Amino acid sequence: MPVFPLSPNQITKTYRLRQRCCGATTMSEQESLRCSSARNRGGVQRVEGKLRASVEKGDYYEAHQMYRTLFFRYMSQAKHAEARELMYNGALLFFSYNQQNSAADLSMLVLEVLEKSEAKVDEEILENLAKLFSPMDQNSPERVAFVSRALKWSTGGSSKLGHPKLHQLLAVTLWKEQNYSESRYHFLHSSDGEGCAQMLVEYSASRGFRSEVDMFVAQAVLQFLCLKNKNSASVVFSTYTEKHPSIEKGPPFVQPLLNFIWFLLLAVDGGKLTVFTVLCEQYQPSLKRDPMYNEYLDRIGQLFFGVPPKQSPSYGGLLGNLLNSLMGSGEEDDAAEEAQEDSSPIELD
Numbered sequence: 138m139p140v141f142p143l144s145p146n147q148i149t150k151t152y153r154l155r156q157r158c159c160g161a162t163t164m165s166e167q168e169s170l171r172c173s174s175a176r177n178r179g180g181v182q183r184v185e186g187k188l189r190a191s192v193e194k195g196d197y198y199e200a201h202q203m204y205r206t207l208f209f210r211y212m213s214q215a216k217h218a219e220a221r222e223l224m225y226n227g228a229l230l231f232f233s234y235n236q237q238n239s240a241a242d243l244s245m246l247v248l249e250v251l252e253k254s255e256a257k258v259d260e261e262i263l264e265n266l267a268k269l270f271s272p273m274d275q276n277s278p279e280r281v282a283f284v285s286r287a288l289k290w291s292t293g294g295s296s297k298l299g300h301p302k303l304h305q306l307l308a309v310t311l312w313k314e315q316n317y318s319e320s321r322y323h324f325l326h327s328s329d330g331e332g333c334a335q336m337l338v339e340y341s342a343s344r345g346f347r348s349e350v351d352m353f354v355a356q357a358v359l360q361f362l363c364l365k366n367k368n369s370a371s372v373v374f375s376t377y378t379e380k381h382p383s384i385e386k387g388p389p390f391v392q393p394l395l396n397f398i399w400f401l402l403l404a405v406d407g408g409k410l411t412v413f414t415v416l417c418e419q420y421q422p423s424l425k426r427d428p429m430y431n432e433y434l435d436r437i438g439q440l441f442f443g444v445p446p447k448q449s450p451s452y453g454g455l456l457g458n459l460l461n462s463l464m465g466s467g468e469e470d471d472a473a474e475e476a477q478e479d480s481s482p483i484e485l486d
Contacts, residue, residue: 184207184223185223185226185227188200188203188204188227188230189230191203192230192231192234192236197231197234197236197239200227200239201231201236201239201242201243204223204224204227204239204243205242205246207220207223208220208223208224208246211223212250212253217250217253217254217256220246220250221247221250221251221254221256224243224244224246224247224250225243225247225265225269227243228240228241228243228244228247228269229268229269229272231243232269232272232273237273237274237277237279238279240269240272240273241273241274241277241279241280241283244269244273244279244283245279245282245283245286247265247266247269248266248283248286248287248290251290252290257293258290258291258293258300260302263291263300263302263303263306264306266287266291266303266306267303267306267307267310269283270283270284270287270306270307270310271310275314275316284307287299287303288300288303288304291303298326299326301326301327301328302327304323304324304326304327305323305324305327305328305329305332307323308320308321308322308323308324308327308329308332308333308336309332311323312332312336312339315343317336317339317340317344320336321333321336321337321340321357324336325357325360325361325364326364327369328366328368328369329369330361330368330369330370330371330372330373330376331372331373331376333357333369333373334354334357334372334373334374334375334376334377334380335376335380337353337354337357337373337377338377338380338381340353341353341381341383342381342382342383347383350381350383350384350392351384351390351392351394351395352394352426352427353377354373354374354377354378354381354395354398355394355395355397355398355427355430356427356429357370357373357377358370358373358374358398358401358402359398359430359433359434359437360433361373362401362405362433362437362440362441363433363436363437363440365440367402367405367406370402370405371402374398374399374402378390378395387399393420393422393423394420394423394424394426396420397416397420397423397424400416401413401416401437404416405437405441408441408442409442410438410442410443410444413437413438413441413442417431417434435447
């Protein structure tokens with residue numbers, strides 16, 4: 138058969154027809170994906186509705202077992218987002234009915250999804266983890282296990298000690314519970330110097346002696362410096378001394394220890410060993426108020442002024458363990474410090 142060439146008009150019409158067909162195919166695929174996502178979402182909502190009804194009727198055990206069954210079903214189908222959402226909402230529901238064991242179990246399943254799906258650390262997830270932590274029984278071993286596992290997962294972020302944002306969220310929750318000691322620990326591993334200072338003001342006013350107002354902030358500043366967090370050390374000092382009702386405006390301050398900390402922060406910025414050495418010698422009477430101060434200062438001398446590390450720690454037993462747990466010790470730590478940025482914390486043992 139003879140082949141007749143297409144006219145320009147025919148070519149244009151053919152091209153447009155193909156475009157419409159391809160466009161229709163693309164739109165059809167997009168609509169199919171949207172419909173599939175909507176069906177999955179609708180399915181999760183229907184399941185949640187049935188489970189909520191069981192919990193509201195008091196069928197806690199049956200509801201808990203159904204949550205677990207659905208969890209493993211979703212995980213086997215690689216529906217990680219659906220599994221995480223279902224467990225998160227289920228845990229909050231059980232918490233609202235004071236079903237601590239069931240709620241804690243589902244909370245741990247949330248972490249299991251995050252671990253197995255290799256989910257990236259983001260602020261929304263960290264906030265959700267804090268919302269699960271908050272209603273947990275304060276004295277339960279499950280709470281301790283949850284925090285430990287959550288912090289370990291969050292090391293996929295910027296810190297070997299756990300993500301600073303998660304530490305900050307945990308610190309605020311513990312502060313509200315007036316668990317000042319634990320709150321202080323988490324603030325130390327966050328970047329929230331201002332929040333830490335405000336907590337310490339409350340801690341000092343409610344639990345401390347008036348003669349110890351300077352010691353609360355001195356310890357925090359020294360430990361922040363031991364963790365190579367100069368910025369938070371400065372912020373916690375300035376905020377605490379401005380907001381504490383028992384501290385007169387300075388510098389200079391009435392309390393010699395506060396003057397020492399002020400000078401120390403300036404010396405750290407300068408990095409001159411002679412200034413650091415003279416400063417520590419001149420304020421020895423104040424530094425002897427707590428035997429740990431000189432231990433912290435030995436560490437600060439190594440980190441900021443080039444002082445060589447001691448061959449062996451001068452403290453053993455409880456004090457040595459305390460120092461090591463905060464700052465780490467030995468050659469492994471020293472090697473790790475070289476690889477860390479100035480603002481990052483030192484790895485705990």
